[in-house]
Amino acid sequence: MITIVDYGLGNVQAFLNVYKRLNVDARAARTPAELRGAAKVLLPGVGAFDHAMERLDESGMRATLDDLVVRDKVPVLGVCVGMQMLARASEEGVRSGLGWIDGMVRRLDTLADGAPMQLPHMGWNDVVPAVNSPLFDQLESDARFYFLHSFYFECGNPEEVAAISSYGRNFSCAVSSGNIHGVQFHPEKSHHFGTRLLRNFAAL
Amino acid sequence: MHDGGLVKTRKFADGKYVGDPINAVKIFNEKESDELIVLDIDATVRGTEPDFKLIGRLAVECRMPLCYGGGVKTAEHAKRIVALGVEKVAISSAAVENPRLIGEMAQEVGSQSVVVVLDVKKRMLRGGYEVYTHNGRRGAGRSPVQVAIEAERRGAGEIVLNSIDNDGMMEGYDLALASQIRGVTRLPMTVLGGAGSLAHLGELIRTCGVVGAGAGSLFVFKGAYRAVLINYPSEMQKEELFRAALSQ
16 A cells, blocks of 8 residues: 655646556545555655645644654655655755755756756656666666656765766666655656556555 | 547648547557647637646646646646646747746746747748737737747747648648747747658658657548547657657
8 A cells, every 4th residue: 555645746646546557555645644554655746845845844744754754664755856855955945854865955957067957857868777776676778757857866875876867967866765765757757667666666 | 629529630720539638648648658738729719717627637647748738828827737737838829918927937837837839820921930829810920930039038948839831731840940940949849730750750850950749640640531540659660760860
């Protein structure tokens, strides 16, 4: 059973649809009571970092989420801004992140060596997984995913980078630290590549 | 979309029914298309709001990026549509009549999600091109070059260039028009109108370089009698096409 944190941001129903097609039980949680006891948690997110953190706080689910992930070690997958929220903080805003993985969210254009790249980074892009990353199990070597973002997660520990992509320069587009995972791209919008990744998360 | 169904036009008229929109999205999911653009051609001419309920259903079903256009008149509309899980919102008549809206939308949902659609017809006597709105019925009195430059200046994230003359004819894109607009804007651009074969997509890419090659008829019809059959090139076909087009 996958529980999707529904705090008002992100296409919750699109994830539910993917899991329905995969015959994996999934449901949305809008209150702490609905979140409690979750076996696996998916944290979506779009828009600005501070706005997402505020909405999560307002939902009342943050403490329950902390208990599940930090104390009970329940697997969690952050998607897009949901991934960025795993970090300590973001250059985009002033609020603290969840701080579950050591890292900072940085603006992409600081990446470019030469001419600045157009932001946001939007479109299909190749993704190169780290060796043995369970999220990317059985994904083809030409796997591509859909991206739409201007900020990226800079890992504090290089060994927690689960995949890289390239836009001007390489950046980490997936992180894994124990039970905590995040992907910058949109698996729910990335055809069978994304479906495979969501299935892999369900199988962790 | 027209009357709740999906239609494909010729020169913006003669709409042929090609099926239920949700069902078409499901088929394009299976075909793994790169992106879908869904345009409601009733909303602006009837003066109605976007059908948010239907847009929500499309967004939920769509396993690829989705662009919606039709009847979008305010930044608030755009915000609601993006909140439904749509990646991009397209405007055409509103961009011409109220260009400020482009900036207001960009403020609200970000430039990356603001698409300006230029429906373009050849001028009969004076030559050159003119932008049309309201499904090709109303001349805007401005050239696509002017509108494209203004769209970029005001914060649009993408241009969709649609040739009314070539729409549904399946005889190839208007390459002169495409390269003209490619030359005046740095924005990502998707070209529509006229594709009847994969070779036509190749021609466009050869002419414009990095460009979105869009098609309606090509992907929904089969054969000379326009029998409805949704189809889409495989990943291998596409790669072959790009390689051939860019190596020449």
